[in-house]
Amino acid sequence: MxxxxxxxxxxxxxxxxxxxxxxxxxxxxxxxxxxxxxxxxxxxxxxxxxxxxxxxxxxxxxxxxxxxxxxxxxxxxxxxxxxxxxxxxxxxxxxxxxxxxxxxxxxxxxxxxxxxxxxxxxxxxxxxxxxxxxxxxxxxxxxxxxxxxxxxxxxxxxxxxxxxxxxxxxxxxxxxxxxxxxxxxxxxxxxxxxxxxxxxxxxxxxxxxxxxxxxxxxxxxxxxxxxxxxxxxxxxxxxxxxxxxxxxxxxxxxxxxxxxxxxxxxxxxxxxxxxxxxxxxxxxxxxxxxxxxxxxxxxxxxxxxxxxxxxxxxxxxxxxxVTSFETLLKKSSSEKVQVNEETCTGCNICVVACDDSGYDALKLKSLPDSNRTGGTRKVAEVIYDSCTGCNLCVAVCPVPNCMSLYDSKLPFPYELADNYTGNTLV
Ligand SMILES: Cc1cc2nc3c(=O)[nH]c(=O)nc-3n(C[C@H](O)[C@H](O)[C@H](O)COP(=O)(O)O)c2cc1C
Incomplete structure (x- = not known):
């Protein structure tokens, strides 16, 4: 109690x-x-x-x-x-x-x-x-x-x-x-x-x-x-x-x-x-x-x-x-976003936010849809080199556990979030 x-x-x-x-x-x-x-x-x-x-x-x-x-x-x-x-x-x-x-x-x-x-x-x-x-x-x-x-x-x-x-x-x-x-x-x-x-x-x-x-x-x-x-x-x-x-x-x-x-x-x-x-x-x-x-x-x-x-x-x-920006710079790592393709609904909200805020690091791609034979579904895909790890897409994503940041400087193969089925990062 x-x-x-x-x-x-x-x-x-x-x-x-x-x-x-x-x-x-x-x-x-x-x-x-x-x-x-x-x-x-x-x-x-x-x-x-x-x-x-x-x-x-x-x-x-x-x-x-x-x-x-x-x-x-x-x-x-x-x-x-x-x-x-x-x-x-x-x-x-x-x-x-x-x-x-x-x-x-x-x-x-x-x-x-x-x-x-x-x-x-x-x-x-x-x-x-x-x-x-x-x-x-x-x-x-x-x-x-x-x-x-x-x-x-x-x-x-x-x-x-x-x-x-x-x-x-x-x-x-x-x-x-x-x-x-x-x-x-x-x-x-x-x-x-x-x-x-x-x-x-x-x-x-x-x-x-x-x-x-x-x-x-x-x-x-x-x-x-x-x-x-x-x-x-x-x-x-x-x-x-x-x-x-x-x-x-x-x-x-x-x-x-x-x-x-x-x-x-x-x-x-x-x-x-x-x-x-x-x-x-x-x-x-x-x-x-x-x-x-x-x-x-x-x-x-x-x-x-x-x-x-x-x-x-x-x-x-x-x-x-709660510290100074300068301290944060020292603590900052090389963050990139990753998309959990299992949970992504392809709603496009992150793509619009990223495009129109000038970062241009996301697009939609088609994946085979396991629920429909021969069908496809859309999911967000990260354009690795353009991603600055700003977190805007994570903040606007309406799906829990879909987008997250990871430290891209960690040695590869990096252990990605559960269910991540995505692309090679290098
Ligand atoms: C209608 C109204 C009357 C208030 N009157 C007082 C007051 O008499 N004395 C005081 O210290 N704060 C007063 N406050 C401020 C509150 O005590 C509190 O500091 C403020 O509303 C922020 O908290 P909240 O976001 O939970 O409302 C008043 C707030 C409201 C909305």
Whole structure:
């Protein structure tokens, strides 16, 4: 039986999954419902200083779909519009009801107002949350008021805020950074040097989700106008993984990984990269708290297949293998593609991609079809001298185990993939 427990900031979570600060954690009641359904941790929707009124616009959410499946979401929602005093009461109740769940506070104040930051941390102290996340990442609305992303786009401001929070807080501080910077390592380092106990990456990515070409206006349109919003969801995973790698490289702090996790396997990717906790927002907004069942089951099945008994063993150090291009040049071998003629369907997708991307290293050829006497079938054939091993054909091939790269400099006869029936290579 797989042990899904994972220790993050000295708290033993029953599984790696944490609800990110967002609409699914908009009230204590919602957080309770998520805990009841199996989520191990939840971060309250960010609360700001009482003096800062929060007024949302409508509409404020839109998605981008491919094949009827959401691949990204843009929002222009602000932080919670509920009173701090209401939140404090709810957090205290949650604490009593759920001693085994990791309850995380989330706060935001202006980058110039350290008193406001200190006050919010003091209030959070009273609730006995397990950690406090400093939301330095909201990219819309709040930056106009010197809050959110502007605070993690300047290492000096990060430093001031984290130092202030650390000087008051009774629990670990997680610093949530924006990915909308040129050099996130610099920002993570500032957080570490100021005493942050962990880093959360990522908050949403600046973007505009799309245009309604018939109405000739943005999809996320407030009476014809839009604002640059925060893009989240599955398509953001590569940016999240990159930020986990860079923050881990720069600081070696525990990382709460967030951004585009829509399934158990993407969570595993984050863990292997080096994250120690997994936050999910958009996928829950689309499909609900119950996705936790499939996430846990998938994780258990994967662990059984891989012979891993403890989820904590999945936390890896692939961030150490994210290296410079120069290092890759030294490690690169002489790759060529090979086609498995047993599985190739002759669909021609790889040939078109290769031709029209200028590599010209594939064509179709006819083979006798063992299913039809006298008949033939088409399969892809590699033009050996033209193949540069770019991997485009492997990436676009729709058939599993059909195309793969091999090191053509290995001594011949090279042991080719199973079922390979093809041509002589020299
Ligand atoms: C509608 C919406 C509201 C959000 N509100 C907050 C917030 O109040 N505080 C915060 O730290 N992050 C907020 N986020 C960002 C998420 O916590 C998370 O960092 C981001 O969505 C990336 O994760 P995902 O791809 O799993 O959605 C919000 C995201 C969305 C989509």
């Amino acid at each position: 797989a042990d899904l427990r994972l220790s993050f900031l000295d708290f033993e979570m029953e599984n790696p999954w944490c609800l990110a600060s967002a609409p699914p954690t908009a009230t204590g009641e919602l957080m309770a419902s998520a805990f009841d359904k199996g989520w191990a941790a939840a971060i309250m929707k960010t609360v700001g200083p009482v003096e800062e009124p929060i007024i949302n616009v409508a509409p404020r959410i839109h998605t981008m779909k491919k094949w009827n499946r959401e691949i990204a979401m843009q929002n222009i929602e602000l932080i919670t519009d509920r009173r701090l005093s209401v939140w404090l009461d709810e957090l205290k109740i949650l604490r009593k009801r759920y001693p085994k769940k990791m309850i995380i506070g989330s706060i935001m104040a202006p980058g110039h107002d350290m008193d406001a930051w200190a006050k919010l941390v003091e209030e959070m102290n009273k609730t006995k949350v397990n950690a406090i996340e400093l939301n330095l990442g909201c990219p819309h609305g709040m930056p106009e008021r010197d809050m959110g992303a502007v605070c993690s786009q300047d290492p000096l401001i990060i430093s001031k805020i984290v130092k202030t929070a650390k000087s008051v807080s009774k629990v670990p501080i997680m610093t949530k950074l924006t990915p909308n910077v040129t050099n996130i390592k610099m920002m993570a380092t500032a957080a570490k040097n100021a005493g942050s106990d962990a880093i959360t990456v990522i908050n949403t990515v600046n973007g505009i989700i799309g245009i309604d070409i018939y109405k000739k206006e943005p999809h996320l349109s407030v009476n014809g106008y839009t604002a640059i919003g925060g893009v989240s969801g599955n398509g953001m995973k590569p940016i999240g993984l990159k930020c986990v790698a860079e923050c881990k490289q720069a600081t070696d702090l525990p990382i709460s990984g967030c951004g585009g996790i829509s399934s158990w396997s993407e969570g595993v990717e984050y863990l292997l990269m080096g994250a120690g906790q997994l936050q999910v927002c958009t996928e829950v907004m689309i499909r609900g708290f119950k996705i936790i069942d499939g996430m846990n089951k998938g994780l258990e099945k994967y662990m059984a297949e891989m012979g891993i008994t403890k989820a904590s063993d999945l936390v890896g150090d692939l961030y150490k293998r």
